Amino acid sequence: MTSAIVVSGLHKSYGSTHALDGLDLDVATGEVHGFLGPNGAGKSTTIRVLLGLLRGDAGDVSLLGGDPWHDAAKLHRRLAYVPGDVNLWPNLTGGEVIDLLGRLRGGLDEKKRDNLLRRFDLDPTKKGRTYSKGNRQKVALVAALASDVELLILDEPTSGLDPLMEEVFRQCIEEERQRDRTVLLSSHILSEVEALCDRISIIRRGKVVETGTLSDLRHLTRTSIQAELAGSPNGLAQLPGIHALDVEGNRVRCEVDTAQLDAVMRQLSASGIKSLVAQPPTLEELFLRHYEDDVTAAEPVAAGR
Amino acid sequence: MNDFIGTGTLMRLALRRDRVLIPVWIVVFVMMASGSAKASIDLYPDVQGRIEAARTSNASPALVSLYGRIFDESSLGELSLFKLTAFGALLVGLLAAMLVVRHTRTEEESGRLELLSAGVLGRYAALTAALIVSSGTVVLLGLLTALTLIGTGLPATGSFAFGLMWAAAGLAFAGVGALTAQITEGARAANGFSAVVLGVSYVLRAVGDSSSDGSSQWVSWLSPIGWSQQVRAYAGDRFVVVLIPLAFMALTVAGAMALIRRRDVGAGLVRPRPGPATASPSLRSPVALAWRLHRGSLYGWGFAFLLLGLLVGNIASNVDGFVSSDSAKEMVEKLGGVNGITDAFLSTEMGVMGLLATAYGIQAALRLRSEETALRAEPLLATDVTRGRWLGSHVLMVLFGTGVLILIAGLGSGISSGVSLGTMGRQVPRMLAAAAVQLPAIWLVTALVVILFGFAPRLVTGGWVLYGVFLLIGQFGAIFNLPQSVMNLSPYGHTPRLPGGDFSVMPVMWLTAIAAALTIAGVTTFRRRDIG
Numbered sequence A: 001m002t003s004a005i006v007v008s009g010l011h012k013s014y015g016s017t018h019a020l021d022g023l024d025l026d027v028a029t030g031e032v033h034g035f036l037g038p039n040g041a042g043k044s045t046t047i048r049v050l051l052g053l054l055r056g057d058a059g060d061v062s063l064l065g066g067d068p069w070h071d072a073a074k075l076h077r078r079l080a081y082v083p084g085d086v087n088l089w090p091n092l093t094g095g096e097v098i099d100l101l102g103r104l105r106g107g108l109d110e111k112k113r114d115n116l117l118r119r120f121d122l123d124p125t126k127k128g129r130t131y132s133k134g135n136r137q138k139v140a141l142v143a144a145l146a147s148d149v150e151l152l153i154l155d156e157p158t159s160g161l162d163p164l165m166e167e168v169f170r171q172c173i174e175e176e177r178q179r180d181r182t183v184l185l186s187s188h189i190l191s192e193v194e195a196l197c198d199r200i201s202i203i204r205r206g207k208v209v210e211t212g213t214l215s216d217l218r219h220l221t222r223t224s225i226q227a228e229l230a231g232s233p234n235g236l237a238q239l240p241g242i243h244a245l246d247v248e249g250n251r252v253r254c255e256v257d258t259a260q261l262d263a264v265m266r267q268l269s270a271s272g273i274k275s276l277v278a279q280p281p282t283l284e285e286l287f288l289r290h291y292e293d294d295v296t297a298a299e300p301v302a303a304g305r
Numbered sequence B: 001m002n003d004f005i006g007t008g009t010l011m012r013l014a015l016r017r018d019r020v021l022i023p024v025w026i027v028v029f030v031m032m033a034s035g036s037a038k039a040s041i042d043l044y045p046d047v048q049g050r051i052e053a054a055r056t057s058n059a060s061p062a063l064v065s066l067y068g069r070i071f072d073e074s075s076l077g078e079l080s081l082f083k084l085t086a087f088g089a090l091l092v093g094l095l096a097a098m099l100v101v102r103h104t105r106t107e108e109e110s111g112r113l114e115l116l117s118a119g120v121l122g123r124y125a126a127l128t129a130a131l132i133v134s135s136g137t138v139v140l141l142g143l144l145t146a147l148t149l150i151g152t153g154l155p156a157t158g159s160f161a162f163g164l165m166w167a168a169a170g171l172a173f174a175g176v177g178a179l180t181a182q183i184t185e186g187a188r189a190a191n192g193f194s195a196v197v198l199g200v201s202y203v204l205r206a207v208g209d210s211s212s213d214g215s216s217q218w219v220s221w222l223s224p225i226g227w228s229q230q231v232r233a234y235a236g237d238r239f240v241v242v243l244i245p246l247a248f249m250a251l252t253v254a255g256a257m258a259l260i261r262r263r264d265v266g267a268g269l270v271r272p273r274p275g276p277a278t279a280s281p282s283l284r285s286p287v288a289l290a291w292r293l294h295r296g297s298l299y300g301w302g303f304a305f306l307l308l309g310l311l312v313g314n315i316a317s318n319v320d321g322f323v324s325s326d327s328a329k330e331m332v333e334k335l336g337g338v339n340g341i342t343d344a345f346l347s348t349e350m351g352v353m354g355l356l357a358t359a360y361g362i363q364a365a366l367r368l369r370s371e372e373t374a375l376r377a378e379p380l381l382a383t384d385v386t387r388g389r390w391l392g393s394h395v396l397m398v399l400f401g402t403g404v405l406i407l408i409a410g411l412g413s414g415i416s417s418g419v420s421l422g423t424m425g426r427q428v429p430r431m432l433a434a435a436a437v438q439l440p441a442i443w444l445v446t447a448l449v450v451i452l453f454g455f456a457p458r459l460v461t462g463g464w465v466l467y468g469v470f471l472l473i474g475q476f477g478a479i480f481n482l483p484q485s486v487m488n489l490s491p492y493g494h495t496p497r498l499p500g501g502d503f504s505v506m507p508v509m510w511l512t513a514i515a516a517a518l519t520i521a522g523v524t525t526f527r528r529r530d531i532g
Helices: A043-050 A072-076 A094-104 A110-119 A133-145 A163-178 A190-196 A214-218 A258-270 A283-297 B007-017 B021-043 B047-059 B061-067 B076-103 B105-110 B112-117 B125-151 B156-183 B187-209 B217-222 B224-230 B239-262 B286-316 B326-334 B337-373 B377-381 B387-421 B424-436 B439-455 B462-476 B505-528
Strands: A003-014 A017-028 A032-036 A058-063 A079-082 A151-155 A182-187 A199-204 A207-213 A222-229 A242-248 A251-257 A273-279
Touching (some): A003 A043, A003 A182, A017 A043, A032 A190, A043 A151, A043 A182, A079 A133, A094 A110, A110 A163, A133 A151, A133 A163, A163 A182, A163 A190, A182 A190, A199 A214, A199 A283, A207 A214, A222 A258, A251 A258, B007 B125, B021 B125, B021 B462, B061 B337, B076 B105, B076 B125, B076 B187, B076 B224, B156 B224, B156 B239, B217 B224, B286 B337, B337 B377, B337 B387, B337 B424, B337 B439, B377 B387, B387 B439, B387 B505, B439 B462
Parallel strands (some): A017 A207, A032 A182, A032 A199, A151 A182
Antiparallel strands (some): A003 A017, A199 A207, A222 A251, A242 A251
C-alpha cells in the first residue's frame, strides 16, 4: 500500500512555542485517517504545513508523492481542503464561492454539487456575511466534496454542524471511502473518528503518540467486565493484566488488558458464568489515557496556529 | 436609562483598545498645528509681508480651492494656519467618523458586540460609548492644539477658536459616522459612506470659497468643513458658528438612535438580497475574484474622481476672476500670465489627485493583508493558485484602479477646462498626460505596501505612515525649510509638474523602476514566508 501523506520528524515553532515537536504521520492511499487531538495540539499547524501554507523548520513532508512547499499549486489540483475556520467573502454568495473554489481546483461535478446542496440543506443564494458558522462550513464542505480529487483534507469539518448534518457528513465520507479517496480528518470528536476512520493518529503537544487501526489501539486499552458466577471466583488476582478487581460474593467487576482477555475469561468460566457484561474500550478511554496527565498537570499546551 | 446601561464598560474597552492610536493621532495633529505656526511666525515678521502673502494666496484659485480664503489679511495666526483649517478639519473629521464606526459597526459585524450584548448592555450603549470616545478625542485634540498654539505666541482667543473649530469638525463627523454605521451590515461600507460625506463636504466648500464673484459663496455653508472655516479663527473668532456643527451632531445622533431602535443587532438599514446560486462563467480565476472584491469601491472612487476632475477644470477657467487687484495682476505677470497661472493651478490640483489616488491604492493593497488575516486567502492558496498569482491579482487591481482613477480625473478636468477655455482638442491630451505622470509616484507608494506585506506583514499598515510622511514633506517641507535631501525622499516631489512644466523622462523612469523592483521583492518575500 502506498502512502498519500508521509511526515517524519516535523518541527515547527512560532517564537518560543513549539507547535510541532518531531511529528510523524503516515496516511495510506485510500484510507480515512483520523487525526485526533485536543485544541492546540498541533493539528491545524500540521495541516497547514501539508498544504504548503507554512514551512516546517525541520523534518520531511511528502504529500501525494511531492513536496508541499515547492510543488504547492501542482499538488493542490489533486486535493480539496476544508479549513477549521471558514470565512467567506461578504459580498459573494455561497453558490459563487462553491463554483469558484471548484473551478480553481480544476472543475467540479455539477450534479454532485446540486445533490450535496440538497443533502446539506444549504441555500446557495445567500451572501457570505449572512451565513452562520455551520452554513459557512457547509459551503466549504460542498465545494470540497463536489471536486474530483484524490485527497480530502478536512480540519474539524463538523465543528459548527448540528447532529443531523453531522450524520449527512458521515454518509458523505462513507461514500468517499467507497470511491477509494483518501481522507485526512482532523477532529476532537471521538465518536466521529470512531465511526468513520480506518486508522487513527493521536497527536499530543506536537507529537503523534499513538497510531494504528482502532482494533490495534484497543489492544492498548482495557475491557471492563462485570460477571455473576456460579461459584466463588478464585485465582483471578494472580492473573497478569487484571486491574481494579472487585469481588463481592459471586459477583466480579474488573478491568482487563485487552491482550489478557482470553486468560481471564477462561478463569471466569471455570467458576461457571451466569451473566456477563463486557464493555469494549472506547476511544474516549484511549484518548483520556493519553491526556489525563495534561489535565491533571494543567500545563499549557502549545498554541494551535 | 436601561438603553444606555453598560456604556461605561464599553467606553473603557474602547479606550483600552485605542490607548496607542488616540494619543498618537492627537500628538500628530498638535505637532502639525504648532509646527506650522512656529515656522510661519519666523517667516512673516512684519505686517506688510503678511498682507502681501495673504493677498497672493487669495489671488490663487489653486490655493483658495484647496485651503480656503484668508479672511483677515493682516492676521498672523490665520496666515500661519489657513492651510490647516479646512484640510485639518477634513482629517479630524475622518478620525472622528472612523473611531465611531470602529467601535460600533466593526464590532457588530465581527460578532464581538453580540457576545457583549448577551450580557447586560443597553441598545444605545455601543453607540454612546463610541460617541463619547470619539468626541472626547477631538475635544482633547482641539484643547491641546489651542494651548500649544498659545505657547507659540499666537493670540489666546484665536487659538481657542482654532482648536474649537477642529473639534467642531470632529463632532459633526462623529455624528456622520454614527449614521453611516447604521446603513449596511458591513463596516467597510460604513467607512466608505463617511469618506464620501467628507469628500463632498470638502468639495462643497471648495466650490463656495473659489466662487470668484461671491455669488455662490453660500455653498460653503452647506458643508461641515465650511462651518469650521466660518468660525474664522484669528480673524474675528466667531465662536457662535460652532452651534451649527453641534446642532448637526445632535440631529445625526438622534437619527442614528432612531435607526437603532428599529433594527436588529447585526442588521443594517439595507437588507441583503439573495444573489445568484451559481457563479458566472467568468468567475474562474484569482483576477476575476479580485475584480469582484475591488470593483465596488473603485466605482465609487471613480465617480468621485470624475466630479473632482470636472470641478477642477471648471475652477481653472475662472482664474481671471481672481485677478482683480493690481497687486494680484502683478503676481500673475510674474507667474507667466493667465495661461501660466491656469497651468500652475491645474498641475497643483493634479498633484492632489495623485495623492488621493494613492489613498485608494494603499487601501486596495491593504486588502491583501485583510484577506490573509480573515483566513480568506488560505482556501484559495490551497487550490491550484500559486502565491504569486494570488498576490499578483490584487496588485493588478491596485495598478489598474489607480491608473483608471487618475486618468478619469485627467479626462474630466481636460474636458471641463477645455470647454470653457475653448481649447478642447489641446486641453484633453495635456491633462491626460498630466494625470499619467502622477502614476509612477503613486505606484511607488503602493509598492511599499506590497513589500511590507511580503516582508513584514504585521507592519503593513505602516504604508499609511509612509504616505503621511510623504504628504507632510510635500505640504510643509518648504515651510519647515527641510534640506533638499529630505525633500527628495518623497516620490511626489519627483513628478513632473504638468501641464505647463518641464517634462523629463529620467525621474519618471526611476520612479517606475523602483516601484517595479519593490513589487517584485514583495512577491519574492511573500513566497517564502508562512501564511497567517
